Amino acid sequence: MRHLTETIILENNAVAKNIFRMTLKCPEISRSAQPGQFVNIYFSDQIHIFPRPFSIAGATDEILNLIYRVVGVQTSQMAGWKIGQTVKILGPLGNQFTVDASVDNHVLIGGGVGVAPLIFLADKILQGGIEPQFFLGVKNRDEMPDGKFFRQLQDFHASSDDGSIGFHGTVVDNFLSHLPGIKKSVAIYACGPEKMNAALAQLAGERRYDCQISFERLMACGLGLCQGCTVKKNSTDAEAGYLLVCKDGPVFHSDRVMFND
Amino acid sequence: MRHLTETIILENNAVAKNIFRMTLKCPEISRSAQPGQFVNIYFSDQIHIFPRPFSIAGATDEILNLIYRVVGVQTSQMAGWKIGQTVKILGPLGNQFTVDASVDNHVLIGGGVGVAPLIFLADKILQGGIEPQFFLGVKNRDEMPDGKFFRQLQDFHASSDDGSIGFHGTVVDNFLSHLPGIKKSVAIYACGPEKMNAALAQLAGERRYDCQISFERLMACGLGLCQGCTVKKNSTDAEAGYLLVCKDGPVFHSDRVMFND
Amino acid sequence: MIDLTTQIGLKLQLKNPVLTASGTFGYGDELADLIDLNRFGGIVTKSLTLHPRAGNPSPRITETTAGMINSIGLANIGVDAFIEQKSELLSHLPGKVIVNIAGRTEDEYADTLKKLESQEWIAGYEMNVSCPNVREGGIEFGAKPEILNHIVGRIRDLTNRFLMIKLSPNVTDIRVLAEVCQKRSADAVSMINTVYGAAIDIKTRKPLVNTVIGGLSGPAIKPIAVANIYKTHRAVDIPIVGIGGISCGADVVEFLLAGASAVELGTVNFFNLNAVAEILEFLEEYCVAQGIGVVTELVGKVKV
Amino acid sequence: MIDLTTQIGLKLQLKNPVLTASGTFGYGDELADLIDLNRFGGIVTKSLTLHPRAGNPSPRITETTAGMINSIGLANIGVDAFIEQKSELLSHLPGKVIVNIAGRTEDEYADTLKKLESQEWIAGYEMNVSCPNVREGGIEFGAKPEILNHIVGRIRDLTNRFLMIKLSPNVTDIRVLAEVCQKRSADAVSMINTVYGAAIDIKTRKPLVNTVIGGLSGPAIKPIAVANIYKTHRAVDIPIVGIGGISCGADVVEFLLAGASAVELGTVNFFNLNAVAEILEFLEEYCVAQGIGVVTELVGKVKV
Numbered sequence A, B: 001m002r003h004l005t006e007t008i009i010l011e012n013n014a015v016a017k018n019i020f021r022m023t024l025k026c027p028e029i030s031r032s033a034q035p036g037q038f039v040n041i042y043f044s045d046q047i048h049i050f051p052r053p054f055s056i057a058g059a060t061d062e063i064l065n066l067i068y069r070v071v072g073v074q075t076s077q078m079a080g081w082k083i084g085q086t087v088k089i090l091g092p093l094g095n096q097f098t099v100d101a102s103v104d105n106h107v108l109i110g111g112g113v114g115v116a117p118l119i120f121l122a123d124k125i126l127q128g129g130i131e132p133q134f135f136l137g138v139k140n141r142d143e144m145p146d147g148k149f150f151r152q153l154q155d156f157h158a159s160s161d162d163g164s165i166g167f168h169g170t171v172v173d174n175f176l177s178h179l180p181g182i183k184k185s186v187a188i189y190a191c192g193p194e195k196m197n198a199a200l201a202q203l204a205g206e207r208r209y210d211c212q213i214s215f216e217r218l219m220a221c222g223l224g225l226c227q228g229c230t231v232k233k234n235s236t237d238a239e240a241g242y243l244l245v246c247k248d249g250p251v252f253h254s255d256r257v258m259f260n261d
Numbered sequence C, D: 001m002i003d004l005t006t007q008i009g010l011k012l013q014l015k016n017p018v019l020t021a022s023g024t025f026g027y028g029d030e031l032a033d034l035i036d037l038n039r040f041g042g043i044v045t046k047s048l049t050l051h052p053r054a055g056n057p058s059p060r061i062t063e064t065t066a067g068m069i070n071s072i073g074l075a076n077i078g079v080d081a082f083i084e085q086k087s088e089l090l091s092h093l094p095g096k097v098i099v100n101i102a103g104r105t106e107d108e109y110a111d112t113l114k115k116l117e118s119q120e121w122i123a124g125y126e127m128n129v130s131c132p133n134v135r136e137g138g139i140e141f142g143a144k145p146e147i148l149n150h151i152v153g154r155i156r157d158l159t160n161r162f163l164m165i166k167l168s169p170n171v172t173d174i175r176v177l178a179e180v181c182q183k184r185s186a187d188a189v190s191m192i193n194t195v196y197g198a199a200i201d202i203k204t205r206k207p208l209v210n211t212v213i214g215g216l217s218g219p220a221i222k223p224i225a226v227a228n229i230y231k232t233h234r235a236v237d238i239p240i241v242g243i244g245g246i247s248c249g250a251d252v253v254e255f256l257l258a259g260a261s262a263v264e265l266g267t268v269n270f271f272n273l274n275a276v277a278e279i280l281e282f283l284e285e286y287c288v289a290q291g292i293g294v295v296t297e298l299v300g301k302v303k304v
């Protein structure tokens, strides 16, 4: 059940360079939130009119976590929000990652701030008594979130483009380098830049891995009203049509959609 | 000489209900400012794009005073500005009151926040060794600015529409009630609502008083660029044309312009 | 209590003058869990075409100063799927449902309408002859008086229900087109559809919507809507439904004063889901403050 | 150092592509003490008419969301007073001066221009056939191809100087009008003039500009300008000077990419006196970052 509510900020701190975590008190949303879903944040701003979507990075009882990177006007504003301030949010929105417990290896692959929904997903998988494998790639050491987020993970693998932390290379290369050790069935859950997603989708296609990817699109409504947030269906039919990231997604099985459409 | 500068707020306090005084450190402007002139305040706001004009309510060496009423978006913002914050302002703009020392009675008549330029003018007249007569009308006691602004004035007369402070009635009526005691030549300097201005202009016309009135108009530029802030010239010629409040004014002799055009 | 009932021509009575704008509220069923759909005087659906349409490729939307540009390209499920999937919910709304229709050809408009005629719960139609971001159809039907004359005449002959023509502001004189609608016995005109607009990403140098030029909407265009409504209200006798940039109750009053009999909420649905509730409350307060008992008294009452 | 020199057709070379827009910068002399006029590639004057004009009654301006509406009504001192009072300062500017002319009749345009021909320092003319807020003249010359054809032809015959026609967005297809200008050997077109807009005070119910409908300008209309420029750039070969809602350097780049060879700054002059300096700085930085040595390389380079 979706709710539009005024929530209160409990915490809002930098967890890496330009990356913040915001903790909100909002039981209406947190109680039903599932990994992969997102919330809309609304601003009282007539210049930049769209609400901004953020993946749910954690939900425990009354509390909702978001992890966001400061990239533009509204995220810059958010970085300045103080504890106790209210925020208008709507959620949970969108679909969710589905975890098939019969799969042997659950591999979570995040690029940059794409880590957000995967932290939540890792929590859920752990709760189910399964130990996920977690790959996180960042540009450099400065952009690696605080280690506490990954403390409970036994099987955590960092990488950075410049080698300043963890494996030197992309997160996909890091995953590839571990592949020989991974036996039996694999399910991938990914969220990151388009390029990473496309590379994973191709890999998953070749190896017939189940691969779920959380997409980002510019959104005007987040609710299926505007038809603005499309991703093209994977089909040989030129008229195949589109899916909506906000409503049919944000999580799609990689073989159902096109990349770089 | 006009200057566009970043100034620093030294004080910004309520002096009556919804009326604030802001003190700015800005020697470039304060040193050349004359009573009747105004400044533009600029906002970093793409929704409400016009700068806002405010009369100079006092200028002493490095310091500039403004007195403003909170009436809408930008003045509400201003009321929240903190000491030490910078403000982008341009001034001094417009013309000024002219004081003819040979006149016997200098009568300053203000309505509401129209008091602002008159406080500055009273200072100047006092400095010239002349004691002005000051009439100030407000809606009610709550809107009467702090008495300290008028402390040096021997000849100060308050009035209020509801009688809660001073004379019960309009400021024009209050002035009229004092007229019998006023001998010899009179110069009026006024700033207030259109209705007050029109009443004074008529009175001055009938009695042949010299009467200077400071006008308000919605301004887009404050600089004579847009031709938006017109007041109609007083003339029987229908094609008479207009004066610009920002450039030809804001102070006009009451017989040169039309009221309620 | 203020009387908010609004009559649009002879055939459409609304319990209040606030409708949704086509393409900004799905088919009316999208938000049933989030807001009380019954608050609206009526729901106008997304434009429907005879066959489903995939719409335009990405990117379809971009944010602009106080507005947005869209190039959705009339993506919709098609009239058959609409009837099949949406009748159930929509037929049970106490507010009126206006179905917006579009097409590539006159025949397509006609055929779409014929199918809809079977649905008794439909209160009327809004004909979209003003979509700025499709190759064929779209604004070409709404920019030339002769063409508009023909298509409105044809559609008028096919239905006795409320028929409203949605006009584009991207023309030299919208009044000429409104007059055509009146002559052809349309019950009302609605205006404005989006304004031609474009934006370019200076980093990638790519256009920010796929068709380069799309439709500008949102608060930025409100004065354009008011100007078109005012002009048209003085030129025709049929009622006008006002659209464009409305974000609050004061905007709605402004539209009514300019000459709109009712309004549609578009882009505001994206950034304020409470808009309709806030607007109805404002209308009540405004009427009380102004000593007006019936909201329709405001229509066209700008003092010139 | 980036080369900002800009050539507009054969006859006008500017040291940079940033001009002032008519009616938003007085006659060019208003701000000589406040900003360095030499920064501008050129100054475009307020519209001049044969005789002085008082302009429209109050209110003439109002603020709207991210913009403003004006109804100044071409208030100006007339061509004679202009020559008498303004030649001295303007003839000494290193930037080029473009005089904007307007009129009630074709004869008035012609007579105004003839008087200006005596002034050697004038680099060229911008013909305003698109003013939305005067009764006679104004947009009526710029909305119909036949009328535009005639007046541009007539004025073209009277001068060998740079002649640019300023077009209105309030038409069904601006390209048709730009093509007329090209055919009649105008050196360039400039666009857009203001967009029809209106606003009403809901308390007093009075229109917020005297003519009810005035001209909308400012950031709100930027996407409309970009769309018109893009469209026209693909339709004609003569250069386009872009106007409408520019407030910063990124906007100027967007206009160049869309197809403008130069730009004019209008409403921004009211709210940011440093705009030209900031824009020139941004252009330099942008060109350096993009590895471009000559700013004209950007013109029309949107990637479609």
Ligand SMILES: Cc1cc2nc3c(=O)[nH]c(=O)nc-3n(C[C@H](O)[C@H](O)[C@H](O)COP(=O)(O)OP(=O)(O)OC[C@H]3O[C@@H](n4cnc5c(N)ncnc54)[C@H](O)[C@@H]3O)c2cc1C
Pocket (backbone or CB within 6 Å): A038, A052, A053, A054, A055, A056, A066, A067, A068, A069, A070, A071, A072, A073, A074, A075, A076, A113, A116, A117, A215, A216, A217, A218, A219, A250
């Ligand atoms: C389903 C979903 C979940 C998301 N989850 C997260 C998250 O958990 N953490 C996080 O940091 N970010 C997330 N994002 C991206 C986030 O919404 C944008 O970074 C944010 O909207 C930028 O707002 P801004 O005003 O700061 O930037 P703007 O000033 O609007 O833009 C800055 C840049 O960001 C791009 N951008 C703007 N909005 C979006 C968007 N919706 N999607 C992609 N790019 C955009 C713009 O194109 C521009 O290049 C998510 C996006 C989606 C669609």
Ligand SMILES: Cc1cc2nc3c(=O)[nH]c(=O)nc-3n(C[C@H](O)[C@H](O)[C@H](O)COP(=O)(O)OP(=O)(O)OC[C@H]3O[C@@H](n4cnc5c(N)ncnc54)[C@H](O)[C@@H]3O)c2cc1C
Pocket (backbone or CB within 6 Å): B038, B052, B053, B054, B055, B056, B066, B067, B068, B069, B070, B071, B072, B073, B074, B075, B076, B113, B116, B117, B215, B216, B217, B218, B219, B250
């Ligand atoms: C030369 C001059 C000197 C002024 N001096 C002072 C002063 O010393 N102290 C003071 O409090 N105010 C003064 N004003 C008025 C002041 O500029 C406005 O109150 C202010 O601009 C309102 O801004 P806002 O954003 O808060 O209001 P808005 O939200 O813009 O508007 C609120 C209301 O105020 C009216 N308004 C807005 N701008 C103006 C304006 N420029 N002139 C008249 N009415 C306006 C609007 O029509 C509206 O009804 C002066 C105006 C002028 C022209």
Ligand SMILES: Cc1cc2nc3c(=O)[nH]c(=O)nc-3n(C[C@H](O)[C@H](O)[C@H](O)COP(=O)(O)O)c2cc1C
Pocket (backbone or CB within 6 Å): A226, A227, C021, C022, C023, C024, C046, C047, C070, C072, C074, C100, C128, C131, C166, C192, C193, C194, C216, C217, C218, C219, C221, C243, C244, C245, C246, C264, C265, C266, C267, C268
């Ligand atoms: C995303 C989007 C999709 C739209 N789709 C349609 C449509 O399918 N049919 C139609 O007639 N108008 C459509 N419109 C136009 C709106 O109904 C409305 O006329 C316009 O947006 C102006 O109103 P606004 O500023 O309140 O949004 C669409 C507008 C937007 C923003």
Ligand SMILES: Cc1cc2nc3c(=O)[nH]c(=O)nc-3n(C[C@H](O)[C@H](O)[C@H](O)COP(=O)(O)O)c2cc1C
Pocket (backbone or CB within 6 Å): B226, B227, D021, D022, D023, D024, D046, D047, D070, D072, D074, D100, D128, D131, D166, D192, D193, D194, D216, D217, D218, D219, D221, D243, D244, D245, D246, D264, D265, D266, D267, D268
């Ligand atoms: C107050 C004002 C006065 C104007 N006067 C004229 C004019 O006299 N002649 C003219 O051709 N355009 C005039 N314009 C139009 C501008 O030159 C410009 O085309 C328009 O404002 C759009 O640009 P902007 O959004 O940057 O302001 C005027 C605009 C404004 C705001």
Ligand code: FES
Pocket (backbone or CB within 6 Å): A218, A219, A220, A221, A222, A223, A224, A225, A226, A227, A228, A229, A244, A245, A246, A247
């Ligand atoms: S963001 Fe509007 S439909 Fe997805």
Ligand code: FES
Pocket (backbone or CB within 6 Å): B218, B219, B220, B221, B222, B223, B224, B225, B226, B227, B228, B229, B244, B245, B246, B247
């Ligand atoms: S405010 Fe622009 S000319 Fe006076």
